Amino acid sequence: MDFKIEHKDTKSNARTGVITTDRGEIKTPIFMPVGTIGSVKGVHQQELKYDIKAQIILGNTYHLYLRPGLDVLRQAGGLHKFINWDRPILTDSGGYQVFSLSANRKLSDKGAAFSSHIDGSKHLFTPENVIDTERIIGSDIMMVLDECTPYPCDYEYARKSLNLTHGWLKRAFAHYKNTDNLYGYSQALFPIVQGSVFKDLRKESAEVIASYNAEGNAIGGLSVGEPVEDMYEMLEVVNNILPKDKPRYLMGVGTPANILEGIALGTDMFDCVMPTRNGRNGMLFTKNGIINIKNQKWKTDFSPIEEDGASYVDTQYSKAYLRHLFAVNERLGAQIASMHNLAFYLWLVTEARQKIETGEFSSWKNIMVTKLMSRM
């Protein structure tokens, strides 16, 4: 994996770049749609590629490990072939889902023991076997096993957790170096900065992570309930330490405004379920603010969903029609809203990229963050 920085904003830490993987280029800053269990919910792969223009998508190791399971994935020749997606895929380590979904989880130096949220079966994730799983999945960018601390989280717990995460990290990289990809496409491994909302822990973690000189670095444990100012503060602390010449990935974040602020703070990669999850609930993100399409006010608004929207659905369907689909619980409603939101997120990062290139990023961003979060 290669990363080349192309432009740097003079008024912020924003930058543009190109990540090159064996499965193609990713122009940063980038948003990555989440394909949890091998599918970005409600969206066809062709739509993802040609309409939404996703350059890379996510897969969740926890979910894929449980279903379809490693046997099927191995026989399929990896996740790309299984789902028919030939662009890059990034996989998380499964750690987050172990903590948020599974029962009876027990963390130890050894790893994370848990019971499946589906059938209660017992499993153990270790720093090593998670790499093995990601090798079988065949993702282009793999994540190390870490503990994503909850919020709030006391200092004592965050301290202990960070030690655990750093211990796991060492073993993950050792195992990474002793293993190889299975399908002929090289796989990068990103370490993850943790440390909750404590500056000194975040600093320490960023330094440990930086010392690995990995092909890219991730920041986890943010956007888990803490005030947004804390998130930006931690991001600033961390990005100051992480290598400038490697992509920085803020995991699981966030709103359109979060993403623009993250870019301003020098972050290159983002993922979030928000465009699809909120889309399924009738929330649309647009250039001019947020639309709750279920609202009565759209009942006879026959104008396009978004006049100059990024997806073909924006001009194909009217607000009144989309509102109707939600009112009668037709699944096409969720499909349209998901496509709209994903295309909007991809439009947003592409636009940010152009604004960085032309030197207009900071002023544009300041106008946009207010506009994007207003209610229409």
Place this chain on the structure above:
Amino acid sequence: MDFKIEHKDTKSNARTGVITTDRGEIKTPIFMPVGTIGSVKGVHQQELKYDIKAQIILGNTYHLYLRPGLDVLRQAGGLHKFINWDRPILTDSGGYQVFSLSANRKLSDKGAAFSSHIDGSKHLFTPENVIDTERIIGSDIMMVLDECTPYPCDYEYARKSLNLTHGWLKRAFAHYKNTDNLYGYSQALFPIVQGSVFKDLRKESAEVIASYNAEGNAIGGLSVGEPVEDMYEMLEVVNNILPKDKPRYLMGVGTPANILEGIALGTDMFDCVMPTRNGRNGMLFTKNGIINIKNQKWKTDFSPIEEDGASYVDTQYSKAYLRHLFAVNERLGAQIASMHNLAFYLWLVTEARQKIETGEFSSWKNIMVTKLMSRM
């Protein structure tokens, strides 16, 4: 509306033709996907048009009358504009849903009084106001209000019901002739043959219906639980009487085999929720038989859904992947299965058309009806 017969099969009553409406041509025999409440479930309008190649779709008057309601539809300029579909639309009369969905229904000479299945509100459908509703919807082919008799149904009830249906029919046509379309596209009105499984009633009804010399004629009250032989027998009786030079529409039917037999008996138009409803449950219709995609046997079958299938999804996704999507309850599974089945149904009627043209229909049909209903 115009109907031109192009080819007649010599060994059966099958024929090919072209229906011309103000919104374009429909090549018969044709299958019409059901867009119940303004959406063919799980399928985008563009997919319906360019991938599935639907020439005409259905809308349900009962559902559309309740939601979005006539005000919205009128302001939208009709259903075509509301949902953005520029090819023909056929609407049923709502009678069937009044009997199958609503509560407290009371039939009288006046019409069908019922309570909405959504909020219990009281409504009355009359032969006249159903036409008015269909005028507001703006469908290219409208249906008259009728009573669809249940099965089983005793002779006495069927007799009484038929009188009611014929009484309503007279008023419907009188009102039809006294009203005009609202959007500049002419609208045909089809009368409906009823009579349950009683030959004499079906005969009588077909004669009454034929006497209207309508632009097309429909056969209702079949495929409601009666043995399939009864359905074919009634269809034969009725099609012998209905004008040969007008399209014959068998309502709500059916399996791929039912459709081929229906074509052999001289039927030109079909609609059914089966491709989408069964698709959502994991049942796929293919050239070689029925696939229950949830079955364990497809778990590691990485071959295309259907090698030479009619939809792009057939080669885009594998059986193993589609099975996985159903196993993890991902909505993309239902979307893929719905598209596959609809494209298959459209392929089937197109293929039947070609076989009629080349004189191979009867022998092909006999092979296909067995093959289509076998389990893979």
